[in-house]
Amino acid sequence: MEHGNYVHSLLDGVAPDWVPGWAVVVSTAAVGVALLIAFVAVLAMFSVWLERKVSGHIQCRYGPMYVGGWHGWAQSLADALKLLMKEDLVPIGADRVLFVVAPALVLGSIFGALVAFPFTPGFFFADIDLGIFFILGMSALTTIGVVMAGWASNSKWSLYGAMREAAQVVAYEIPLGISLLVPLMVAGTFNLLEASQMQAGWFGMKWLVFQNPFMIPAAILFFTAALAETKRAPFDLPEAESELVAGFMTEYSGLRWSFFFMEEYAAMFLMSLVAAVFFFGGFESPFTHLAQRAFVGETAAVADLPLLYQLTAGVVLFAKALFGVFVMMWLRWTLPRLRIDQVMTMGYKYLTPLALACVLAAGTWEAIF
Amino acid sequence: MRGPTTFRQYLRNVWDGFFTTLIGMRITGRYLLQKPITVQYPDERMPIPDRYRGIHYLEQEKCINCLACARACPIDCIEMDAIRHGKELEWVSFTLDYQKCMFCELCVYPCPKDCIHMSTEYTLVSTDRSEFVHDLLSFKGMARDARVRMREAEKKKAEKVAAKKAVAAPAPAAGTEGAKPEEAQEAAAEPAAADAEAGADLSGDEEAQA
Amino acid sequence: MSEATTQQHGNITLREERVLPSGEREFMLDVRTSDLEVNMGPQHPATHGVMRILIRTDGELVTGAQPHLGYLHRCAEKIGENVEWLQYLPYTDRYDYLAAMNNNLGYSMAVEALMPMEIPRRAEMIRVICAELNRIGSHLIMFGTYGMDLGAFTPFLYAFREREWMMALFEKICGARLTYSYIRIGGVFNDAPPGWLQEVEHFCDVFEEKHKEYVDLLMLNHIFVKRTAHVGVIRPDLGLDFGLTGPMLRASGIDFDLRRDMPYSVYGEMAAEGAFRVVTGRGEKGTLGDCWDRFYVRVMEMIESIKIVRWCLANIEDGPVIGDVPKVLKVPPGEAYVGIENPRGELGHYVVSDGGKVAKRCRVRGPSFCNLAVLEAIMPGTLLADSIAIIGSTDVVIGETDR
Numbered sequence: 013m014e015h016g017n018y019v020h021s022l023l024d025g026v027a028p029d030w031v032p033g034w035a036v037v038v039s040t041a042a043v044g045v046a047l048l049i050a051f052v053a054v055l056a057m058f059s060v061w062l063e064r065k066v067s068g069h070i071q072c073r074y075g076p077m078y079v080g081g082w083h084g085w086a087q088s089l090a091d092a093l094k095l096l097m098k099e100d101l102v103p104i105g106a107d108r109v110l111f112v113v114a115p116a117l118v119l120g121s122i123f124g125a126l127v128a129f130p131f132t133p134g135f136f137f138a139d140i141d142l143g144i145f146f147i148l149g150m151s152a153l154t155t156i157g158v159v160m161a162g163w164a165s166n167s168k169w170s171l172y173g174a175m176r177e178a179a180q181v182v183a184y185e186i187p188l189g190i191s192l193l194v195p196l197m198v199a200g201t202f203n204l205l206e207a208s209q210m211q212a213g214w215f216g217m218k219w220l221v222f223q224n225p226f227m228i229p230a231a232i233l234f235f236t237a238a239l240a241e242t243k244r245a246p247f248d249l250p251e252a253e254s255e256l257v258a259g260f261m262t263e264y265s266g267l268r269w270s271f272f273f274m275e276e277y278a279a280m281f282l283m284s285l286v287a288a289v290f291f292f293g294g295f296e297s298p299f300t301h302l303a304q305r306a307f308v309g310e311t312a313a314v315a316d317l318p319l320l321y322q323l324t325a326g327v328v329l330f331a332k333a334l335f336g337v338f339v340m341m342w343l344r345w346t347l348p349r350l351r352i353d354q355v356m357t358m359g360y361k362y363l364t365p366l367a368l369a370c371v372l373a374a375g376t377w378e379a380i381f
Numbered sequence: 382m383r384g385p386t387t388f389r390q391y392l393r394n395v396w397d398g399f400f401t402t403l404i405g406m407r408i409t410g411r412y413l414l415q416k417p418i419t420v421q422y423p424d425e426r427m428p429i430p431d432r433y434r435g436i437h438y439l440e441q442e443k444c445i446n447c448l449a450c451a452r453a454c455p456i457d458c459i460e461m462d463a464i465r466h467g468k469e470l471e472w473v474s475f476t477l478d479y480q481k482c483m484f485c486e487l488c489v490y491p492c493p494k495d496c497i498h499m500s501t502e503y504t505l506v507s508t509d510r511s512e513f514v515h516d517l518l519s520f521k522g523m524a525r526d527a528r529v530r531m532r533e534a535e536k537k538k539a540e541k542v543a544a545k546k547a548v549a550a551p552a553p554a555a556g557t558e559g560a561k562p563e564e565a566q567e568a569a570a571e572p573a574a575a576d577a578e579a580g581a582d583l584s585g586d587e588e589a590q591a
Numbered sequence: 592m593s594e595a596t597t598q599q600h601g602n603i604t605l606r607e608e609r610v611l612p613s614g615e616r617e618f619m620l621d622v623r624t625s626d627l628e629v630n631m632g633p634q635h636p637a638t639h640g641v642m643r644i645l646i647r648t649d650g651e652l653v654t655g656a657q658p659h660l661g662y663l664h665r666c667a668e669k670i671g672e673n674v675e676w677l678q679y680l681p682y683t684d685r686y687d688y689l690a691a692m693n694n695n696l697g698y699s700m701a702v703e704a705l706m707p708m709e710i711p712r713r714a715e716m717i718r719v720i721c722a723e724l725n726r727i728g729s730h731l732i733m734f735g736t737y738g739m740d741l742g743a744f745t746p747f748l749y750a751f752r753e754r755e756w757m758m759a760l761f762e763k764i765c766g767a768r769l770t771y772s773y774i775r776i777g778g779v780f781n782d783a784p785p786g787w788l789q790e791v792e793h794f795c796d797v798f799e800e801k802h803k804e805y806v807d808l809l810m811l812n813h814i815f816v817k818r819t820a821h822v823g824v825i826r827p828d829l830g831l832d833f834g835l836t837g838p839m840l841r842a843s844g845i846d847f848d849l850r851r852d853m854p855y856s857v858y859g860e861m862a863a864e865g866a867f868r869v870v871t872g873r874g875e876k877g878t879l880g881d882c883w884d885r886f887y888v889r890v891m892e893m894i895e896s897i898k899i900v901r902w903c904l905a906n907i908e909d910g911p912v913i914g915d916v917p918k919v920l921k922v923p924p925g926e927a928y929v930g931i932e933n934p935r936g937e938l939g940h941y942v943v944s945d946g947g948k949v950a951k952r953c954r955v956r957g958p959s960f961c962n963l964a965v966l967e968a969i970m971p972g973t974l975l976a977d978s979i980a981i982i983g984s985t986d987v988v989i990g991e992t993d994r
Contacts, residue, residue, distance in 0.1 A: 066413065067744075068417070069412070069413050069414075069415075069417060070409045070412055070413045070745055071412070071744070071745055071748035071749075072412055072415070072417050072418045072419070072748060072749070072752055073417045073418075073419040073748070074417050074419060074421070077421060232399070245742060246742065246814055248742070342406060342409065342410065342413070343402070343406065345409060345744060345745045346402070346405040346406050346408075346409045346743070346745060346808070347402060347405060347742075347743060347812065347814055348738060348741040348742040348743035348809070348812065348814050348815050348818060349741060349742025349743075349814075349818075350814055350817070350818070351817075351818060351974075351976045351977070352976060353974075353976075354817055354818075362391075362394070362395065366395070394813070397813040397816075398813040398814070401807075401811055401812045401813040401814075402812075402813070402814075404807050404808075404811075405807065405808050405809075405812055408804050408807060408808045409745055409808070412749075418752060429762075430759075430762050430763045430766070430784075431784075432762075432763065432764070432765065432766040432781075432784070433762060433766045433767075434765075434766035434767050453677075453678070454678075455674050455675075455678035455679070455681060455682070483681055483770070484767065484770075485680070485681035485770075485772045486765075486766060486767075486772065486780075487677065487678060487680075487681070487772070490780070491918070499766065
């Protein structure tokens with residue numbers, strides 16, 4: 013907690029003397045949690061609106077136009093309000109504890125993964141050296157939550173959907189990790205901030221995706237595996253079909269269901285963030301370079317970065333991640349769905365060998381050049 | 382072609398999967414950037430062509446209560462009722478039940494006077510079932526000129542009757558000149574009285590319909 | 592070596608396979624499970640109408656499928672015996688509501704077969720134009736809803752965009768968008784308004800471009816091909832045995848189209864001039880007669896319909912649009928059967944008249960009804976997840992199945 017923890021230093025300065033050290037730490041953490049929850053909630057609402065607008069315009073129609081005036085920007089707010097006011101139903105015969113914990117676990121794991129992200133070069137919740145490893149691990153925890161949800165719903169269809177989803181996620185974890193090995197090899201670090209910083213300069217030519225010809229297939233494989241991880245089309249069997257009901261989410265309604273929904277968009281955002289940092293330059297872009305020149309100067313310690321530069325860098329990263337989310341949405345409305353056995357075939361027989369081949373080829377390239 | 386996939390098929394699958402996706406994305410991407418083709422109903426509406434089969438309207442003056450449209454309707458949703466006064470009609474009701482109507486336009490063609498049509502109105506929203514039984518009449522009773530024509534017809538008939546009587550009356554008038562001129566006067570007075578009545582009626586009608 | 596013994600515990604059978612050198616006995620376990628009956632109930636997310644299919648599955652494998660019909664039965668044939676000849680026309684619209692013009696045409700032709708009447712040439716041309724445009728509309732719905740069944744939501748909207756245009760054309764000519772009652776006994780109800788034929792030509796031009804998009808977006812999409820190729824294969828002899836007609840039969844490779852082989856209206860002239868060709872499945876992406884072939888036949892038939900419409904537009908002349916039909920229609924006694932090519936197959940009307948104002952019997956052979964029967968033969972042996980693909984590819988309209 014040496015660098016980037018303004019909140020801690022602020023609270024430390026403000027707190028009276030008799031407040032013990034650990035209380036300041038805990039309250040810093042609480043502030044961080046609240047900020048993160050707010051961020052994810054707003055992000056999910058924005059993503060829902062964006063999805064509806066994107067799907068609308070792809071389909072030659074408008075999407076929400078009414079609520080709030082300009083292109084229905086407040087539609088998600090209205091929907092969130094509605095979901096909050098719904099009855100809290102737990103089905104008869106459902107395992108109450110698991111039923112309640114499942115959505116919390118699913119959303120909590122994505123929160124945990126987002127904790128390791130640097131939102132701006134100077135501001136992040138936890139600077140973890142094993143950044144990407146931690147993120148992959150935390151995002152895999154959602155599977156447990158899904159299986160819990162399927163089991164606890166006391167419904168045949170939910171269980172069936174949950175089993176399929178678990179099989180799908182487990183199958184695609186492998187190519188997800190392996191295809192990430194390629195930029196990790198080239199970057200040489202797990203730390204997100206360092207990986208982002210080494211892509212600075214040269215108008216985007218130093219982005220990791222251009223460093224090695226096998227990075228491009230690796231990026232595509234990563235993106236495909238990320239689509240399957242987040243249960244987006246064309247891999248959305250668990251949530252869309254699954255014997256004509258909504259899969260593991262069937263018995264959920266109101267706030268609990270909105271947790272699953274938020275998790276989906278937060279996971280999409282998370283995967284896009286990872287892709288942005290490890291393939292597409294992270295914070296670095298011509299704008300950040302300009303901002304760096306303007307506000308910072310060529311050399312400056314990381315801890316003393318001025319606010320405007322940080323904001324620019326943060327906005328750049330956010331924009332790249334949003335573009336990834338947009339591409340995921342675009343794909344959803346273009347492609348039909350894969351059958352479950354085709355999903356598994358694709359995961360094990362196509363993506364994994366191709367990812368391994370990519371790693372081998374990229375490694376050879378790195379060794380030679 | 383079935384059986385384990387060969388390596389060639391494997392590569393083909395990878396290629397196909399990737400490139401057909403890109404082709405699809407190009408098509409949807411193009412539409413993403415175009416202006417949508419929908420309209421914001423109910424603030425904006427699509428133009429409706431003239432021949433649209435919407436809610437009916439009746440040109441009541443032309444209608445002769447022949448029931449051709451009611452007979453043509455497959456579902457018997459038209460009912461009409463009018464009292465005939467000579468050649469003129471006193472309208473009671475002309476209802477079309479939109480709970481039954483299937484907008485097939487079979488009622489429009491048989492009309493000999495071409496007076497029932499289907500308009501371009503299509504919104505039929507209500508919270509009360511009775512509002513779906515539309516009365517297509519624009520006025521009940523008789524039209525003013527119909528009433529005028531009826532009175533004139535009655536007047537003419539009365540004049541004819543009086544003329545016939547007048548023709549029959551003068552023959553025995555030579556014998557009973559005293560009494561007959563009174564009868565003749567009475568007979569003459571009747572149409573006058575009827576005239577006055579008609580006049581009164583007419584003015585009364587004018588007041589009523591004003 | 593000891594003898595193999597079998598133990599039965601309820602559903603579980605233990606069969607002794609062998610004795611290992613260490614002296615342990617190795618058993619094989621067989622569990623007899625019962626089949627699960629899944630109700631693909633009257634309400635579907637896949638919008639085919641209200642149809643119930645009872646599927647018996649052994650795990651993921653389908654072992655039996657039985658369609659249950661009648662949820663949309665509206666006694667259309669009985670009504671035919673109670674209303675006058677012309678009054679029955681709106682009822683014909685409503686069985687296959689997606690191809691209403693074709694239904695009107697079939698009924699009108701059946702009644703005209705009993706009457707000594709000549710249909711004016713302009714009426715025949717307009718009839719064919721309307722029927723083919725409606726065929727395009729119906730196939731567009733199949734295209735859109737099949738994509739939607741399989742998870743591609745966008746082609747549905749694109750199909751409906753073209754269909755809106757088609758419905759606007761029909762709105763201009765007869766005033767209705769879905770149930771037209773336009774093609775009547777003796778011709779058509781009213782002539783095309785000025786400018787209509789030019790608009791149809793414009794529609795044809797634009798549609799040919801959009802058709803390429805449909806092919807690229809859905810038909811040739813790798814995922815779509817994977818979902819539909821080799822699935823639900825109907826062998827040609829099976830198709831003939833079940834009396835399939837229309838695209839379902841042509842997809843199995845059998846070259847039979849009522850428009851060319853038993854021509855009616857002006858199709859005979861067109862076929863003689865080679866104005867259109869009959870599209871058959873070729874097993875291009877999978878086996879001959881699979882779901883992809885059925886989809887392919889319907890999508891390519893749309894282009895053939897455009898060719899037919901263009902031929903009619905080129906050969907249409909001015910003239911009356913209705914023949915010599917008495918005001919009070921009394922059809923001479925007799926019986927007639929006329930089968931026409933509906934987008935779904937052969938739509939047949941069998942009409943019996945005893946000389947009165949009302950039909951004695953008006954029987955309809957609905958192609959979807961006959962096509963549905965094949966499900967019982969092709970679904971066993973497929974996976975449950977494929978059943979939706981198969982049902983969607985039969986392109987049933989329950990209004991026609993149940994009448």
